[in-house]
Amino acid sequence: MSKEIRKSVDTARKKTKPRQKKARPEAESPRIGVFVCQCGSNIASIIDVDALTKYVQTLPNVVHAENMNYPCSRQGQDEIIAAIKNNKLERVVVAGCSPRLYEPTFQSCVSRAELNPWLFEMANIREFASYCHQTTPGEANEKAKDTVRMAVAKARLLEPLKPIELPVTKKVMVIGGGIAGINAALDLADMGFKVYLVEKTETIGGYMALLDKTFPTLDCSICIEGPKMVDVGRHPNIEIISYADVLKVEGYVGNFKVKIRKNPRYVIAANCTGCGECRDACPIEYPNYADMYLGARKAISIPFGQAVPLTHTINRDYCIECYKCVDACGAREAINFDQKPEEIEVNVGAIVVTIGYGMYDPKDLAWTGYGRFSNVFTAMEFERLILAAGPTGGKVIRASDGQKPHSVAFMQCVGSRDINRYEYCSSFCCMYTLKHSVMLKEKYRDAIEVYVFYNDMRSNFKGYEEFFNRAQKSGVKFIRVKLENRRITEDPQTKNLTVCGENEDGKPVSVEAEMVVLANAAIPSQAASELAKILKIPLGKDGFFAECQPKIRPTDTEVPGIFLAGACQGLKDIPYSVAQGSAAAAQAASALSKGSWTVEPLVAKVNDELCSGCRVCESACSYHAINVEKAGDKSTAKVTEGLCRGCGICSSACPMDAITMPNYSDCQIVAQIQAVMKRELKKHD
């Protein structure tokens, strides 16, 4: 601690009166009730709940103690409410499981008995005693007693609290304009919320806009998504901020401040009609990412015909600045070579993250020959080959000779289900391979042989197994191979490929094919790790965003007000991304629809008189929730309640003892310590 801080601490200490000792609570007040849970056999098989209940009755202030099987059940809760009323209980302790899941349940239970929900305390005798000391029941029982005694000691000092209401901005930001983001945005906009849809690339649509057909119905992908994209562009409540990056996010649920950089397109969106005359005049071409670089696009162009917004973009990396586009645009005057990146700030109440996924580059898997053999493609490249609006006009042709192949082999699980690359299953590759093989078979019939090298065919979900049957019936040959020892080799003369593997018995199988398509792994988006830092939300170990609870809160993040949808949370195909987009929209809407956001009152409280403004708390807080502000001639710490997570670090760091955590105050914690030490003393006596 620096000299100045020490000095200010000393002077402030002198000024304040010595703290008054709290009067010892009288024997009967407050009246405490303890409910011991048996939890089926989870607790009762190790802990002698009857003995524990008897022991609890001996503790000071406890006027009621009973054990029951499931206090969390409807019947159990009713019994607790009745006991509170009959015994005029002022504090309630439940000795059972983890407060993480059940504290809210019992808080609402006691509030129904007209007791303040913060006058409730939980003692975890399941995880802390019966679960972890199964082999030593004697010690487990002792520990259960200690845990309950501590809870009762704290309950005696609990104070009633009021929840904090924070105002919210009724606007939502959706980050990522794929199919999940499009649905989230449309749902929220229809509910009346203003939506900002931020997209990194030039157009919304995501991967779905680049696909030819969708499985299992073989609907044209862009024909389904295109109208939705147009709806987004036309919706009065949606503002698309495309070709933009999210730079910074500050604030908390209901009050986020987002800084965005709009990258220059060198085309004024308001003036561009999307006519494409500039594109026709432009002499320069470069490889098009939307065509997986199989074909080229002009230096001023849109990535594909259905782009929304239909605004052209100049790629200055390739443009030679001949200004032919300026001449072609003429009186519309949409082209501006002086455009600069523009930073804007937007206030929103909630954020939905839908940034999607990326694709693994199989070049570093040498056995695939990808990048070395000209007729080995990835699935996305094949998708652009077979698409009528693609670079070859829908002709499936080899790179080596431009001829239609007479045999195509599909290789599954490239990079995925590989503990050295991506351990998980990419979830939709089996299905798109079935789609590609059916499309080839139904287009060329007997003129083409289609082989699928697979390990497990994963065709669960509605209509998918039937689609697998359709593929089998159409004559596609399925060859089951082990994931190890697969190999693709090329005949240097014919450029044909030999696909080799081992069947279940370890015997080699091989097939010659004129084209090979790899089902390369889908991987976390490149932008995910950076965005995770900006939003302060965690990534899972696979690199996808981690949801708050995998089973019952799949669209929530650890940060209230930030929600997840689509493949950025975990790989999923189109219908599930759509459903999750709508789910996240509903979550965001329910957070904002009340007009205010309720925060648990367990946030740091600063005693202005004691605070010396030393700023120790400021640097201790990892949530930037506490800041020293000048008020009049004194600087004191102020807590931003929406950001405070109640961790208590500031309270313990404060040299003046000026910060308290409601219901985690020093005297409450000391009382618990004293309660647990009592047994220790007895033992040594």
Place this chain on the structure above:
Amino acid sequence: MPFQTLKKDTAEELSLEWIMHVKNYKLNLDKNRCVGCQICSLACPKEAIRIEKQSKTVGEKTQKAKVDIDLSKCNFCGICDILCPYGAITVTVDGKHLLSVLDKESFPQLIRDIKADASKFPMDRDKSEDVCPINLIKVHYSTAEGKPVEDSCSLNESEQHALRMKVEVDKEHCPCCGICEAKLPQGAMHVRRILSGKLAIKRENCPEGCTDCLDVCPITGALYLSDGDKKVHENEMFCVYCGACKIVCPVDEALDFKRTRINHTPVRSGAWNKALERLTSPTDMTKELKAKRSLRARESVKKRMGLKEEQRV
């Protein structure tokens, strides 16, 4: 097959390639034709071309500067191809030498105003072909019946008189030095310059015995070593203003060099204006713009007043 970029650098050529599934872009630099002038590197709108002066070995002739192209910056626009006075660079799309920048009128073509009158050529084939310092003139003789004749000198005068002559000039690779026009009989060749400019050697600044500029100059006669002061002198009559000499000159003040004008087809293009500014000077670029503007003004006046060419005088 994913998108691939290739770069090959051999003693004979430097080639860059973009290989897409449906399209192939290729740039080829013929190192035998390249003289190491700086025109391509100045003209390149993406600043992808670098000129590297080669280190000198004592007792050997100075090496011409080496051209290197950055594959990550090159966009295969073909501007270097168009501007190279020696035609050393070729950009092709799917193997075809059709440049989009010309097609879309984003860039002008150099005007190589070269005319040959075969009837005025001398009978000696070697003599006529050898006048060209970079061997671009080919003369073919044939009899009246169309039979090719190899050795025309061995024929007698009347036979020679009956021969038919055909002259082929490889215009694509011609820097238009005009030596042929000067050395062949009058009227045999007609050559107008592509580039105009100024070249003056400040001999007082030349290092003792230095012939670097002369070593690299591809046009015999544009520079020569004087018997008197043993220093290099210039003959602007034949200079093509490529600037290969300026690159290798070890003393900045020794060589006064600039380009002032480029003979090109009419164009309206920002890319051309920038290239022109870098190749000549801002002043010279402005001059061309002014000339263009006054030409346009004259045209519009003509249109509005309805004057005809004769009435204007």
